[in-house]
Amino acid sequence: MSVVADAVVAGKFLDPQALGHLRAAIRQPAYPVQASRIGVVHFGPGAFHRAHQAWCFDDILARDFDWAVSAVSLKTSAVHDALEPQHGLYCVAVQDEPRQLRVIGALRELIVAPQDPARVLSRLTSKHTRLVTLTVTEAGYCLGADGRLDLNHPDIRRDLAQPDAPTSAVGYLVEALRRRRAESIKPFTTISCDSLPDNGRRLMRAAVDLAMAQRQHDLARWIVGEAAFPCSAVDCIVPPTDDALRQQVAQTLGCRDRWPVQRESYAQWVIEDRFCNRVPDWASVGVTVTRDVAAVDRMKVRVLYAAQTAIAYLGLACGHATVADAMADAPLAALVERLLRRDVLPVLNVPRELGADAYVTATLKRLRNPAIRHDLNDLARDGSLHVSTRLIATLADRLAQGEAVDRLCLPIAAWLDYLRREARDGRAIVDPLTESLTESARNCVGNAASDLPEFLALDAIFPLWLSSNPRFVEPLTRAYDRIASVGEPNAAKVHAALAGMA
Structure with missing residues (x-):
């Protein structure tokens, strides 16, 4: 039996110790993972984020250690439970010719918001957090038919009743921005990566609507004047993870990955040129910055x-x-x-x-x-x-x-x-x-x-x-x-x- 098969049969899982034993053909983080610093909070670390934006941040970390990701799940603990034992490491299989396998190390922290909301707010309020990104699907914005924040949405009703203990993504953004303003910390740039038209402006309007509904009028004005919500567009085909992918990854990797993801080789990320804090060197990793998203x-x-x-x-x-x-x-x-x-x-x-x-x-x-x-x-x-x-x-x-x-x-x-x-x-x-x-x-x-x-x-x-x-x-x-x-x-x-x- 081969070394690879031995490892798979023994049930070994991907973790930092496994990195030193991977085949040379398997791409690994090109930086010391433990030396990276969290500068990004991402809401919704599903397969698309892990195959797309986290891939970009992994490339950025090879040049600048300040852009590791704190991955926040707003509802379920599935991603946390799968990747926490792997210290946030996971594999991306590129389904193209030639097929490639890559280990991503950008997720330095995984938080389940309902279990630890204080930790989420602490990370959002940190002066080192300069960027917040979201892939929460259109439903996660809690918008009504008119495109504005739905004040009758159950999550928003809870955010109105308890602003300092938010439930929704918008609620977390508003409370974190309130705390940053109170502590004289610059706002973070918030980038929606969900496929809805005018996504950045819709998200900003939702944040302002919530602040106004909470009677925080000064905060609403500060968000409009100081914060930034650039529009963005993303494109990459990310098929769902299945048993065939898990087996393919295990055989190639020589150990198991609890939740690998797959994608095509092509990826596009275009961001509006509208930032309020330091941002990564987007161009160095192929991200396009433009005024016309x-x-x-x-x-x-x-x-x-x-x-x-x-x-x-x-x-x-x-x-x-x-x-x-x-x-x-x-x-x-x-x-x-x-x-x-x-x-x-x-x-x-x-x-x-x-x-x-x-x-x-x-x-x-x-x-x-x-x-x-x-x-x-x-x-x-x-x-x-x-x-x-x-x-x-x-x-x-x-x-x-x-x-x-x-x-x-x-x-x-x-x-x-x-x-x-x-x-x-x-x-x-x-x-x-x-x-x-x-x-x-x-x-x-x-x-x-x-x-x-x-x-x-x-x-x-x-x-x-x-x-x-x-x-x-x-x-x-x-x-x-x-x-x-x-x-x-x-x-x-x-x-x-x-x-x-x-």
């Missing part, structure tokens, strides 16, 4: 998400099952690349520092990754939302500039034919507009003259200015007739049908 969301929607939508419908028409399968289809992959570079990029309008052309290159590489499974049937759901935001928005810009939209009409036509086939075969259409789409699709027979009026009458998707524009309707008609003529999914027939249009 909204442009990142626009780029993601119109490049990555648009490509996924195009691949979903055209890929299903070809008979493929996953994104990687579809991107291994050379003619289809070439069509997607032309759509992004020739149709999307010219009207994208994002700042130069975001590197739109490089982003397209990275996106195409990500989509080809066979280690990350994206099921096309899953991506095909909710098409009315996706086509409108990901494709029609770009199409509208091109029409406004007098440009052709033939290529952009191909995935839209493929979506409409997908709806026709789903209704014909009796499968449920999963979409916010299920009833109207199903009714229209059931009346379709497979030719544009009969079918397109059914769909184009749906003004929630195709507003009148678009459905009555011949510069859109004519190429959509040609695309639909060609795709519908294929009949059952068949890659060769789709390639032939689209020849000259792609």
